[in-house]
Amino acid sequence: GDSVTQTEGLVTLTKGLPVMLNCTYQTTYSPFLFWYVQHLNEAPKLLLKSSTDNKRTEHQGFYATLHKSSSSFHLQKSSVQLSDSALYFCALSDLTRGSALGRLHFGAGTQLIVIP
Amino acid sequence: ETAVFQTPNYHVTQVGNEVSFNCKQTLGHDTMYWYKQDSKKLLKIMFSYNNKQLIVNETVPRRFSPQSSDKAHLNLRIKSVEPEDSAVYLCASSPGTGGNTEVFFGKGTRLTVV
Numbered sequence: 472g473d474s475v476t477q478t479e480g481l482v483t484l485t486k487g488l489p490v491m492l493n494c495t496y497q498t499t500y501s502p503f504l505f506w507y508v509q510h511l512n513e514a515p516k517l518l519l520k521s522s523t524d525n526k527r528t529e530h531q532g533f534y535a536t537l538h539k540s541s542s543s544f545h546l547q548k549s550s551v552q553l554s555d556s557a558l559y560f561c562a563l564s565d566l567t568r569g570s571a572l573g574r575l576h577f578g579a580g581t582q583l584i585v586i587p
Numbered sequence: 588e589t590a591v592f593q594t595p596n597y598h599v600t601q602v603g604n605e606v607s608f609n610c611k612q613t614l615g616h617d618t619m620y621w622y623k624q625d626s627k628k629l630l631k632i633m634f635s636y637n638n639k640q641l642i643v644n645e646t647v648p649r650r651f652s653p654q655s656s657d658k659a660h661l662n663l664r665i666k667s668v669e670p671e672d673s674a675v676y677l678c679a680s681s682p683g684t685g686g687n688t689e690v691f692f693g694k695g696t697r698l699t700v701v
Contacts (some may be wrong), residue, residue, distance in 0.1 A: 503686035514589065514677070514692040515630070522687050543677060564686040565632065572644070574620065575690060579631040 473498045475563050477578035484585055492546040492581045494535075494561030503564035504537055504544040505575065510557045518559075519546070519556050556585045590614045591693035593678050599699045600668055607654075608663045608696045610632075610678030616691070618684055619661040621653060624675040624695065636661055637684055665698075673700045 474497045484490055496502060503522045509515040521528045521537040521544065528535055533548045544561060565574040573581045591612045612619060618637040624630050634653045635642045641653065649689055650666040665672060675695040681688045 484684070505689075512694070514591070514694045516589050517689045517693070520687060520689065560630060574632050575630075576632075580628050580630070582628075 473500075473563055473565060473576050475561050475578035477559075477561050477581050479581045480579065481582045481584070482567070484525060484554070486553055486585055486587055487550050489549050490547065490551050490555075490583065492559050492561075492583070494544045494546065494578060495542050496544065496561070496563045497542065498563060502537070502539065502542075504535075505564075506533070506535060506546050507560045507577075508515050508557045509560065509580075515560060542571040551583070551585045553587065555583050556583060558582050589694065591678055591680055591691050593676075593693040594698050595695070595696060597697045597699075599701060601701055602669060603667050606665050606698065607669055608676055608678075608698075610661050610663070610693060612659055612678075612691070612693075614682070614691060615659075616680035616682050617658055618681045618688075619655070619658070620679040620681075620690065621661065621663050621681060622677040622692075623624055624677055626674070630677070633663075634661075668698070668700045671701050673698055683685040 476495045478493045484539040505520045506518040508518045524539045535546045537544050561578040562575040594609045620635045621633040633647050652664050654662045675697045677695045678693040679690045681690045
């Protein structure tokens with residue numbers, strides 16, 4: 472079945488450094504990938520999405536490229552800020568019933584902590 | 588800006604009790620969902636509801652049931668709570684049902700079963 476793997480549970484970085492959060496997926500359908508960010512006690516919010524192979528998508532300084540050849544959609548930022556501290560989820564549209572209905576398979580999440 | 592509203596924010600109850608959580612979205616979306624976020628922060632779909640079509644995740648116990656009065660409201664009832672039901676329940680909505688549709692989440696209801 473469909474699945475999403477995020478290998479890092481916790482990433483701690485000093486402000487100003489670059490970050491890459493890994494995301495790989497498994498699906499038998501054409502993939503739709505998302506990154507959601509959840510700040511403490513807040514709702515998860517969409518950060519990025521893509522279904523186009525090898526095209527970089529950007530938002531709020533974060534960027535990701537869907538690579539179908541490697542089934543990856545890693546999230547990157549060139550210089551993290553204190554306000555980037557949050558939980559980041561990679562997600563894949565659930566097409567197992569032939570229609571997505573907006574249902575998402577989430578990875579386990581990566582907690583990013585940015586220190587001064 | 589929040590447009591998916593959930594009540595209550597927190598709820599503590601004893602094993603065996605019945606609980607009900609409310610959710611309302613003001614985005615005019617046709618599709619609503621319930622997700623469960625456990626103590627390890629894992630997010631898992633429970634239900635999706637679109638045009639009166641309910642799709643249930645097969646791993647959801649039967650004591651859970653969604654209740655919808657109209658497309659802006661989707662409540663969640665748990666008949667007889669168990670300790671493993673302790674989690675944050677996130678309501679969500681989306682404007683469409685395509686693969687790339689954005690899902691908008693509420694802040695969640697934190698349930699603690701003692």
